Amino acid sequence: xxxxxxxxxxxxxxxxxxxxxxxxxxxxxxxxxxxxxxxxxxxxxxxxxxxxxxxxxxxxxxxxxxxxxxxxxxxxxxxxxxxxxxxxxxxxxxxxxxxxxxxxxxxxxxxxxxxxxxxxxxxxxxxxxxxxxxxxxxxxxxxxxxxxxxxxxxxxxxxxxxxxxxxxxxxxxxxxxxxxxxxxxxxxxxxxxxxxxxxxxxxxxxxxxxxxxxxxxxxxxxxxxxxxxxxxxxxxxxxxxxxxxxxxxxxxxxxxxxxxxxxxxxxxxxxxxxxxxxxxxxxxxxxxxxxxxxxxxxxxxxxxxxxxxxxxxxxxxxxxxxxxxxxxxxxxxxxxxxxxxxxxxxxxxxxxxxxxxxxxxxxxxxxxxxxxxxxxxxxxxxxxxxxxxxxxxxxxxxxxxxxxxxxxxxxxxxxxxxxxxxxxxxxxxxxxxxxxxxxxxxxxxxxxxxxxxxxxxxxxxxxxxxxxxxxxxxxxxxxxxxxxxxxxxxxxxxxxxxxxxxxxxxxxxxxxxx
Amino acid sequence: xxxxxxxxxxxxxxxxxxxxxxxxxxxxxxxxxxxxxxxxxxxxxxxxxxxxxxxxxxxxxxxxxxxxxxxxxxxxxxxxxxxxxxxxxxxxxxxxxxxxxxxxxxxxxxxxxxxxxxxxxxxxxxxxxxxxxxxxxxxxxxxxxxxxxxxxxxxxxxxxxxxxxxxxxxxxxxxxxxxxxxxxxxxxxxxxxxxxxxxxxxxxxxxxxxxxxxxxxxxxxxxxxxxxxxxxxxxxxxxxxxxxxxxxxxxxxxxxxxxxxxxxxxxxxxxxxxxxxxxxxxxxxxxxxxxxxxxxxxxxxxxxxxxxxxxxxxxxxxxxxxxxxxxxxxxxxxxxxxxxxxxxxxxxx
Numbered sequence: 001x002x003x004x005x006x007x008x009x010x011x012x013x014x015x016x017x018x019x020x021x022x023x024x025x026x027x028x029x030x031x032x033x034x035x036x037x038x039x040x041x042x043x044x045x046x047x048x049x050x051x052x053x054x055x056x057x058x059x060x061x062x063x064x065x066x067x068x069x070x071x072x073x074x075x076x077x078x079x080x081x082x083x084x085x086x087x088x089x090x091x092x093x094x095x096x097x098x099x100x101x102x103x104x105x106x107x108x109x110x111x112x113x114x115x116x117x118x119x120x121x122x123x124x125x126x127x128x129x130x131x132x133x134x135x136x137x138x139x140x141x142x143x144x145x146x147x148x149x150x151x152x153x154x155x156x157x158x159x160x161x162x163x164x165x166x167x168x169x170x171x172x173x174x175x176x177x178x179x180x181x182x183x184x185x186x187x188x189x190x191x192x193x194x195x196x197x198x199x200x201x202x203x204x205x206x207x208x209x210x211x212x213x214x215x216x217x218x219x220x221x222x223x224x225x226x227x228x229x230x231x232x233x234x235x236x237x238x239x240x241x242x243x244x245x246x247x248x249x250x251x252x253x254x255x256x257x258x259x260x261x262x263x264x265x266x267x268x269x270x271x272x273x274x275x276x277x278x279x280x281x282x283x284x285x286x287x288x289x290x291x292x293x294x295x296x297x298x299x300x301x302x303x304x305x306x307x308x309x310x311x312x313x314x315x316x317x318x319x320x321x322x323x324x325x326x327x328x329x330x331x332x333x334x335x336x337x338x339x340x341x342x343x344x345x346x347x348x349x350x351x352x353x354x355x356x357x358x359x360x361x362x363x364x365x366x367x368x369x370x371x372x373x374x375x376x377x378x379x380x381x382x383x384x385x386x387x388x389x390x391x392x393x394x395x396x397x398x399x400x401x402x403x404x405x406x407x408x409x410x411x412x413x414x415x416x417x418x419x420x421x422x423x424x425x426x427x428x429x430x431x432x433x434x435x436x437x438x439x440x441x442x443x444x445x446x447x448x449x450x451x452x453x454x455x456x457x458x459x460x461x462x463x464x465x466x467x468x469x470x471x472x473x474x475x476x477x478x479x480x481x482x483x484x485x486x487x488x489x490x491x492x493x494x495x496x497x498x499x500x501x502x503x504x505x506x507x508x509x510x511x512x513x514x
Numbered sequence: 515x516x517x518x519x520x521x522x523x524x525x526x527x528x529x530x531x532x533x534x535x536x537x538x539x540x541x542x543x544x545x546x547x548x549x550x551x552x553x554x555x556x557x558x559x560x561x562x563x564x565x566x567x568x569x570x571x572x573x574x575x576x577x578x579x580x581x582x583x584x585x586x587x588x589x590x591x592x593x594x595x596x597x598x599x600x601x602x603x604x605x606x607x608x609x610x611x612x613x614x615x616x617x618x619x620x621x622x623x624x625x626x627x628x629x630x631x632x633x634x635x636x637x638x639x640x641x642x643x644x645x646x647x648x649x650x651x652x653x654x655x656x657x658x659x660x661x662x663x664x665x666x667x668x669x670x671x672x673x674x675x676x677x678x679x680x681x682x683x684x685x686x687x688x689x690x691x692x693x694x695x696x697x698x699x700x701x702x703x704x705x706x707x708x709x710x711x712x713x714x715x716x717x718x719x720x721x722x723x724x725x726x727x728x729x730x731x732x733x734x735x736x737x738x739x740x741x742x743x744x745x746x747x748x749x750x751x752x753x754x755x756x757x758x759x760x761x762x763x764x765x766x767x768x769x770x771x772x773x774x775x776x777x778x779x780x781x782x783x784x785x786x787x788x789x790x791x792x793x794x795x796x797x798x799x800x801x802x803x804x805x806x807x808x809x810x811x812x813x814x815x816x817x818x819x820x821x822x823x824x825x826x827x828x829x830x831x832x833x834x835x836x837x838x839x840x841x842x843x844x845x846x847x848x849x850x851x852x853x854x855x856x857x858x859x860x861x862x863x
Contacts, residue, residue, distance in 0.1 A: 352750075353750055360744070361744075361746050361750070371736060371739075371740075375740055375751045380733065381733050383735075
């Protein structure tokens with residue numbers, strides 16, 4: 001018997017190894033991060049009850065669930081922002097202890113927040129360098145340039161951060177996390193408030209990171225983006241995981257696991273449109289915001305639901321804030337309501353503005369539901385502990401807010417905060433202005449919001465909302481105004497336009513309307 | 515998921531807070547005294563007897579409590595509006611100057627009933643206007659109220675020194691001991707054996723009760739709280755944060771000015787350079803220790819007044835410098851800040 005030649009043995013060994021390693025579809029067959037039976041209690045409130053989850057390297061794992069399901073709490077536990085009550089976290093099969101976010105960063109776990117946690121006063125490069133032990137602007141500038149090229153981002157190191165859009169700030173934060181060695185990347189609702197183009201750039205960057213072996217966890221309530229990006233999805237409900245799925249996902253099964261009933265889409269009811277002017281902009285200019293407003297002239301009449309589309313910072317926000325008299329136009333004239341209406345009631349009490357950043361701009365943290373309603377209403381001169389309690393209870397019932405009259409606004413989940421904001425809209429409001437009304441809301445809460453808004457809108461009023469979600473605009477608005485660089489490029493009834501035309505206008509590929 | 519009810523949160527929070535601060539503060543002070551080979555019990559006894567052993571001492575302690583209560587009440591308005599009224603010392607000084615100015619008028623000596631009341635009103639208005647100056651600087655000039663207030667403190671200090679060493683100097687002498695004594699008839703009257711004027715006590719208590727009522731049970735108080743917690747959002751409720759802030763500064767300054775006026779008419783009976791005696795700054799600590807709420811302020815102010823009054827006994831009885839009371843105050847404030855920071859951290863994680 002002859003023994004095989006040594007080189008033949010070596011070739012055989014490598015062949016065996018190749019068969020073992022690449023016979024599976026998954027190129028990274030090991031679990032990178034594992035959460036075992038995680039519990040988190042805040043006093044008597046059980047935020048997480050026995051959550052177990054495995055995330056593999058080289059995969060994008062979606063976490064979906066309605067508002068208040070515990071997704072954000074789970075991610076905060078994983079990044080060391082809050083401490084778990086019990087349970088274990090394994091990283092590459094070794095148990096880890098996370099006392100602070102710094103511990104997580106050192107272990108390669110980083111999180112990209114819905115609102116990036118950055119320093120608006122500093123430059124792009126300063127932000128990129130933040131947290132680095134060594135101070136070497138030239139080297140870091142080169143690294144930033146290299147990373148920007150790699151992901152297809154466009155970023156100038158000297159640009160002050162406050163001039164960047166939320167999407168661009170996210171891109172910068174993503175590069176910073178990659179630079180500090182993040183291997184487990186968590187994204188919390190990353191597409192909220194960013195344009196479609198920025199979303200595509202972000203998705204392509206995430207796919208390339210996945211291919212390099214990063215484990216990515218995507219927290220979202222948008223099933224479309226989970227479908228487009230994730231390899232697996234876990235569904236959370238009431239603080240625990242209620243289901244897992246692999247691609248291809250069964251959307252109905254996911255929705256059923258998330259909610260008691262399948263959400264139904266609300267469509268705008270037919271509404272009588274009159275000729276009475278509700279809002280009239282005549283050659284209005286402003287230098288506020290990124291693009292300002294450039295001689296905007298538009299008339300909005302009663303019964304109209306106007307959707308404002310455009311890239312983040314194209315002028316929609318400034319438009320809404322000028323309409324709400326939160327900003328003054330630098331030139332041009334603004335008229336709210338027809339002249340004869342102004343005599344009967346104050347125009348201010350007939351106009352309401354709901355900002356996108358509910359807790360920072362719309363509600364008052366530390367103040368209760370009762371106090372919010374007292375402030376919004378005709379506040380009595382003298383207030384006793386029982387003043388407004390009955391009204392608050394009625395509003396809680398009517399708006400299905402999960403809380404009591406004494407619950408603080410910052411103790412409510414995102415969906416309930418939105419419900420509280422809606423409860424604050426005065427009954428006499430005729431001009432309702434909203435920035436991204438369903439921001440951060442799950443499908444169920446979003447639908448509820450629209451149902452309520454459309455039901456409550458008076459026939460002699462109008463509603464204007466800005467949204468980065470074109471579907472939302474096409475579903476609920478009767479007319480769309482598309483902003484680009486401070487101008488209105490498209491002004492059309494939603495029945496006379498389509499997704500493609502609006503998309504083209506958003507990116508400035510059509511001529512400005514007269 | 516995380517539901518927080520304000521009332522539940524407050525009660526447990528306050529009880530835990532009280533015990534933690536007391537324990538930590540006393541622990542730190544005892545440790546310090548032990549390292550200096552001093553008995554905490556002896557010190558406590560000496561300070562206690564210095565402040566509370568007889569009516570004269572108690573009334574002396576109350577004469578310190580009065581301006582502390584007024585300043586703290588004023589600061590409640592500004593803190594509630596989210597403003598740091600560091601300029602409170604200056605407002606007290608200007609109040610004292612305005613009171614003195616009215617009482618120095620030649621007509622004052624002929625109208626003993628009217629002029630002390632007018633002088634108090636002048637102190638209130640003077641302090642209020644000085645407080646408004648910091649507010650206007652903030653609203654119109656964008657100057658942070660801390661820097662504006664600090665600057666105005668220096669200006670007020672300059673004015674009082676100029677008056678004492680210039681136009682209002684004693685005949686032939688200009689010294690740090692202040693102006694001439696006011697005519698006795700213009701002093702706030704105190705019964706024999708009292709070191710505090712009952713009018714001052716009543717005014718302070720009334721001012722405190724009115725403050726608590728305004729903040730806790732009125733539309734103005736609710737709006738003030740809304741502005742302090744989120745001025746941006748308050749605009750959406752039709753509130754004008756600038757106007758509310760200015761009103762808070764005016765009220766805070768007014769009460770500090772009244773405290774300054776009472777120091778002139780009820781305690782020193784003249785204008786002295788150190789008329790504010792640092793009570794404004796002490797008021798800041800009291801309000802912070804009270805968690806920016808009215809309820810605990812009288813007790814905390816009383817504790818600080820006891821410390822200040824009782825410390826006078828330390829050099830006499832134990833040959834220890836009276837600045838020890840400052841160390842105790844510092845230990846209490848640091849403990850309070852530590853406990854507050856710890857509770858906030860725990861709540862966030």
